[in-house]
Amino acid sequence: WISAEFALTPDITNKKTLRSVSKYALTDITLDFEDGTDIYWARNQVGERLANVVKDLPANISGGMAPITTPLGEMLMFTIEGGDLSLAERRSLLDWVIRPALRTLPGVADVNSLGGLVRSFEVVPDNAALQARGISQDQLQRALETNNRNDGAGRLGDGEEVLLVRAEGAIKTLDDVRAIVVAAKDGMTVRVGDVAAVRIGSMTRYGAVTKDGKGEAVEGLVLGLRGANAQKVVDGVKAKLKELAPMLPKGVHTEIFYDRGNLVKRAVRTVTKALMEAIGLVGILVLLFLGNLA
Template identity: 25%
Template sequence: MNLIRLAIDKPVSVSVVVLLTLLFGLLALMSIPVQMTPNVDSTVVTVSTFWEGASPQEVEQEIVDKQEERLKSVSGLKKMTSQSTENSATVALEFYVGVDKDEALREVSDKLREVPAYPENVDEPVISASNPQDRDYIAWIMFETTDPELDIRTLFDFADERVKPQLERAEGVAEVNVLGGMEREVQVRFDPIRLAQLGVTYGQLADALRSENVNVSAGSIDSGKSSVRVRTVGQYESLTDIEQTVITYTDGGPIRVGDVAEAALTFKEPGSFVRSMGQTVMAINVQREVGTNVIEVMKDLKATIERLNETGGMLDAQARKLGLNGTLRLRQVYDQTIYINSAVQLVIKNIFIGGGLAIVTLLIFLRSVRAVGVIGLAIPISIIGTFVAMVAARAKPERHQFGRAGVCGRHGG
């Protein structure tokens, strides 16, 4: 009753407090980040093992099965998944919320020591810990072309060296990955018969290529008040440079790489592939920085994509450079903010419906417009005031928190 009497005796002070609550609540709502789901402090431990030259079946039988047999008894384990690919194995262990990360890493390391001996040439398993929130990708973007003769995957170098840095400059972007492309590489294809005829071994060929393709610092030369740095440049600049490399010397003269092999510029076998509508494509995924506003990050990211796609932009210039019979552009196929905006609008709609029903119900029973008006004002004030507390707690307005604010507001009414 003292609080009610105070409000009646000091209406100006109460009005000021209410207005300040509304003001700071609205400022807080505009300043705090927005994201789709809450941060969950669960721990994921990943075990990566490399075995060069092994098939996926061999990796599964000789590495993954043995590791899973030991790791399944780790305390606090919620879920374990594995992936066996050519040359490597990955086992991911997700722990329940509250499990200490350092303790989980220690126990996983101890269990791996119990694994029976691995086959020869298997590298030591690498253990790392991460949070599921760290893999929160807010956008997926695909490269598209109207030229039917172009394999879009061959543009990996352009995507990685030109497009990727542009997207990384967008405000709030933490990481950009290019997937499904084919990276250029130089292959030296040797003729084993020719090697045998000239008495050259594969090791000699490999050593010659490795030792010649380097830049070496030769120190500096002091000349009075000035100092000149000396550097010998030996890295290959063309296929001809590779084929002119001397492997060894014989009585008949030098034996060069071109005498036993052919250098060719080609593409690496892709380590991953992306398919869309039945077609193999190249894609980009984007990860935001932790604590940033997804909506603001997406606005800047979309502006960057639009700038790259515009006539005369980077993609248009690349299409002309390649002589494409069509266009080259980026198309965003996943946008996390669509789901965020939809969820927020749904919660706001429910708040209005719930608040309206509460007011109508009170009006039916109280039959006093004045009393219901006071209670009706309390609903939005309490909801908006909640955001001040959220800022103080460094929280983010997620779907479940909007819902709670609506419940608290109607209950407060």
């Protein structure tokens, strides 16, 4: 993290301060710029230096810049309720159906998924089986990494027609994982299922979401783009959630428990009331003043 922090520091115009926090295998680096600095210019400067740092980081380390929002950019919060879905199923529904749809809306910077269990394929090596076949855990890991992707295999021309050839290797089921070839020795093919147990599991959790003291829940948090009209963003998100409702499993629905639109409406009513009272007071004072002149 020190190398990343120092690489971002020099030669950035209008930079005020730099802070970094590391915990739970996560690192957050924050750069503050002078007021009035164009945010897109600032992000471009940071992005260039971040790209130079990434290549020097250890393998399997990933990261990027946060969305263009503010600490007060939380526009709407909702939970997934109803049905007999497990926490893992609710989280998958949020990650793969609801979140991608909401991120397409104008004014939405991002949608954070909170709570639940993120499903994953777990491969538990059988050390005895690996040793018996002369295979290392590194070989098993490389086989899993290189066989979980789709690749283009070129084109086949036939007169005026062209056929696109593609190899589909993305893992979709447990059987797909078990069928991955790890090694071929003495005419025998060794697959993942021969040297490891494959099962459905979940990624490491660093927190949880509870609601009303009734147990864990799965929450979606909509972040508004900096400078976006909060009321329009909230209205657009609500409309999209209604549009998605028929696509959800039977009995499952989204329940909104925080709405920035309500705050905006109350603020507008408060300002309107204050203005009307001020106008009335000024009118009374003007009448009294004119009456004294008469």
